[in-house]
Amino acid sequence: MKKITGLVILMIVSALFLIACGGENDTSSNGSSNENGEKLHIEVVAKGFQHQFWTAVSEGAEQAASDFGVTMNFTGPANETAIQEQNQMLSNAINQSPAAIALASLDTESQIDLISQAQNSGIPIIGFDSGVPGAPEGSITANASTDNYAAAELGAENIFDAISEDVDNATTEASVRIGIVSQEVNSMSIRTRTEGFMDRIVELVATSDNVSEEEIAIVGHDRYNNGVSENDAKVVVELQVPAQATDAAIQVSAQTLFNKPDLIAIFGTNELGGNGIINANQATGNRLQTDVVGGGFDSGALQIDAVRNGVLHGAITQNPVQIGYMAIELAVKAVNGEDVSDVDTGAVWYNASNVDSEDVQALLYE
Template identity: 25%
Template sequence: MKKLSVTALLASSLLLGACSMSQGGDDKAKDTKKSDGDFKIGMSVSTLNNPFFVTLSDGAKAEAKDEKVNLTVVDAQDNASKQASDVEDLIQQDVDLIIINPTDSKAVASAVESANNADIPVITVDRASEGGEVVSHIASDNKEGGKMAAEYLEEVIGEGAKVAQLEGVAGSSAATDRGAGFEEVAKDGFDVVASQTANFNRAEGLTVMENILQSNADIKGVFAQNDEMALGAIEAIEASGKDIKVVGFDATDDGVKAVEDGKMIATIAQKPTEIGETAIETAVKSLNGEKVEKDIPVELELIKK
């Protein structure tokens, strides 16, 4: 009877061991069975109503085609709740990696954490997440860009001049960093008489600039944290008949044309195509088990006539 019990125990141990080995083997097979062409990547973009993010998305799509990976792009429409829902949908689709361009750097943290809990790696682009684990963050140095804008504006209109700033979406790292860079120079170089949000939107840039001009008719310069707001501000300035120098940010096609036409003195080129391409390249490397940098900077450039 004792001999039979020992035999049964040994059989049970072997069976459990076999199950354990089988489970581990399945996991390993799941991790290694995919080639580049089988990878499914999801990408959540803050808004496709902004030329900058359209260009970033197009860069990612082109690179995905070259890398032969499946890319699904979803538009958060500048809505943090929709972005969270979009990311949950991508998780349910069992994508291998999610690239997120946050609408709100703080609000997106819960979506990043959801992906973490589902063992889906996350890469952020242009704007960072204030929470969760991210494989890599790919962006230009927005703070440095803000400084570049302020320094060039000071070079053109002179130290001590009255200026206004149009801010982007509150809570986004891009708005925070660009503003911090601008203010680092402006605190000693300018008299900043107004700093108001226009949510990276052209129509809001027009309205906000009209309001600023009503109470600050003698300003000499404007820094807009993106080209869309800058172009809206230019419409308001032209309607007022005033000579006010404007610096934008992003170097969108419309922004660069405004510089070439003399309507805007400069824009900071952030190279969205390169950001999108780099995001896909980094995603594929990470999915193939290669080590990737935690922070990948994309070079800035001052575009002036």
């Protein structure tokens, strides 16, 4: 073996020292600071704080900000109908000249000018939750979101399994009704869930040897009514949308469905809808415990308890912590010039048999 000279040792030590110093001081690789050595700042504009879902999203974003060494401001309007309030928040966010913005838009059309302003200022926008549907091409760098249509389809499939016998026995003289409660149908996430559940439940009902698609009436909202008369239908799918997105108004919508004797199933498209169904059930004779199969979307203490106790047949949970985390991670990567693409943050059906499992518990929030 050749003898290592002192000069060679010195060169090796020097090289290792330089590598170590570079690893400590070059924070651009993990997005923690800008060219001036300041921490990157990311503005996050959510849809609101009306639901516990957004608190969980915020927790995920905060964890990512800590992990990636950036600062973050998480804000949102009072509720998911406050479009102008969110627009002002987005304007304020742009005026902060952040490294990036994460946006869950309530109304993309009203934000086009603001989105263009951010784009012209070189501020990348990451969509999260339902993202920024209909935004100008190239203005949204990537999205961290649930595939809401597919998630709602999963809800329809699990509910149909529990009512398929009733569907097989339905007649025009003794029709059956499947209800959907949506707090509104304007935001992309709620509308997509409504359509995912509705489309899939109609498809599944039509697989019955007893019911054709022409014998399914979709009623309750002009956007979705299919023109089939209830009098000619064996199965009625009814969508209830309250005039206001409040607990009281949604409970009234759910009660309207429970008061119809032919109701066999009911599904809420978000936490507010699920809670409204549970509260309406208590006010109308507890039909969920006897002749109606109920399902929900998201979690929250009320829905989790209802699933655990068998009041609800089950519910869909997203991964809100992952949504918030990935929104920040995508923002950091975009700022650093890395290639980013849309991320599906996933959804799971939970019921009394798996609600307390480790895998499901990790996705639930109260």
